[in-house]
Amino acid sequence: MIIFVYDHTFEGLLTALFDAYVRRTFPDKLLHETEPLPLFYNELYRVTTCTEKAERVWKALCRKLSKQATALITYCWLSEAYEAPMLLMKYMKQIFDSKHSITTDFTNPVTLAVTQLGRKVSGERHRILQFMRFQKLADGTYFGIIEPLYNVLSLTIRHFQDRFADQHWIIYDARRHFGYYYDGIQVNEIAFTNVHQPALLTGKVDENLLDREERLYQTLWKNYFHSICIRERLNPVKHKKDMPVRYWKFLTEKN
Numbered sequence: 418m419i420i421f422v423y424d425h426t427f428e429g430l431l432t433a434l435f436d437a438y439v440r441r442t443f444p445d446k447l448l449h450e451t452e453p454l455p456l457f458y459n460e461l462y463r464v465t466t467c468t469e470k471a472e473r474v475w476k477a478l479c480r481k482l483s484k485q486a487t488a489l490i491t492y493c494w495l496s497e498a499y500e501a502p503m504l505l506m507k508y509m510k511q512i513f514d515s516k517h518s519i520t521t522d523f524t525n526p527v528t529l530a531v532t533q534l535g536r537k538v539s540g541e542r543h544r545i546l547q548f549m550r551f552q553k554l555a556d557g558t559y560f561g562i563i564e565p566l567y568n569v570l571s572l573t574i575r576h577f578q579d580r581f582a583d584q585h586w587i588i589y590d591a592r593r594h595f596g597y598y599y600d601g602i603q604v605n606e607i608a609f610t611n612v613h614q615p616a617l618l619t620g621k622v623d624e625n626l627l628d629r630e631e632r633l634y635q636t637l638w639k640n641y642f643h644s645i646c647i648r649e650r651l652n653p654v655k656h657k658k659d660m661p662v663r664y665w666k667f668l669t670e671k672n
Contacts, residue, residue, distance in 0.1 A: 418445045418457070423464035425449040427494050430502055431471035433464045434509055443510065447502045474509075481512055486520045492535040492542075495568045504530055542569040546576055548664045551586065552635075553628040559586040562620045563667055568593060574604055591617055620667040635669050642670035 421437070421444035423429040430447075437443045440462070448454070454461070479487055490509070493501055508531045511519050523529045544565075551559040559581065563570075570590045574597055577588060581599070587607070589596030594612045597604050609617060616622045624632065665671040 418455070419460045419462070420444060420446050420448060420454065420458050421462050421464055422448050422450055422452075422454075424466050425502070426466060427491075428468060428471040429464055429466040430494070430505060431474040432467050434506060435467075435470040435474050436462070436464055437506075437510075438513075444503075444506065447506060478509065478512065482520065489520075489531060489535040492538040492572075493531050495572070496534050496538045497568050498534060500530075501534065504534070538567045538569060538572075541565050541567045542572045544661070544664070545569055545573050548660070548668060549573075549577075549588065550667060550669045552622050552669075553631045554622065554626055555628055557585060557628070559584055560589070560616075560622060561586065562589045562591055562596075562617065564591040564663065566663075570595075570597065578604060589617065591620070621672070638669050 419442055421433050423433050433444070433447065442460070442462075444462070446455075446458075478490070482490075490505060493505055493508075498504075504527065507527045511525070511527060519525055519528050521528075523532065545563055549561045549563055551561040553559055568590075570588060570593075573588065577586065578599060583601070585599060585601055587596055587598050589609075594617075595606060595608045598607045611617075616626075660668075
């Protein structure tokens with residue numbers, strides 16, 4: 418068994434692939450630097466992340482793949498699934514080694530697995546766009562919080578920047594404890610020093626920090642939501658499928 422140990426970054430993964438071609442040995446297992454090694458293995462190689470190597474691999478992938486196919490690789494990585502790094506290593510190797518495109522060959526188990534995982538992440542991105550609810554703070558900033566299954570917040574930035582270009586806003590990932598702040602000009606990644614404050618756990622900002630009319634707008638939205646509901650057509654099973662319960666604590670109309 419050949420083991421590659423790397424820093425668990427996307428750049429590190431691309432560097433690992435570059436080094437594998439140089440060494441002409443490919444890993445059977447990829448491990449994070451903090452993971453324990455198995456009792457038995459034939460060879461251990463420690464990858465040193467190199468931006469130049471990573472860029473060369475990525476540019477080579479972009480030359481061989483469509484934008485949709487390269488996006489799929491990014492989505493698969495952002496799934497944070499334990500099997501994703503090794504799966505992507507095999508997928509990218511097959512892309513480089515194959516004389517024909519494998520991106521639509523769903524008889525290939527690696528292509529199928531990458532595609533299925535990428536579609537799950539893409540679906541989560543769309544749900545974030547649907548279910549993000551903003552609360553206007555006293556200083557005029559709009560604050561939205563969500564807890565996505567996958568690390569998709571970065572995939573929503575362009576949408577929110579285009580949609581709310583004239584507003585200052587914060588979108589925050591309560592699961593991963595980071596977010597993005599838009600000041601009307603550019604977007605910057607942010608984090609809070611106290612991740613256990615009530616607003617970051619429940620999604621409900623203290624009334625003293627809200628704009629004075631925010632509570633009114635929330636009440637109006639709830640009334641609108643309930644007024645358009647046709648009780649005779651309620652379908653709880655479909656409702657929970659379309660709007661998963663895990664999002665409800667962050668939805669104004671559900672609280």
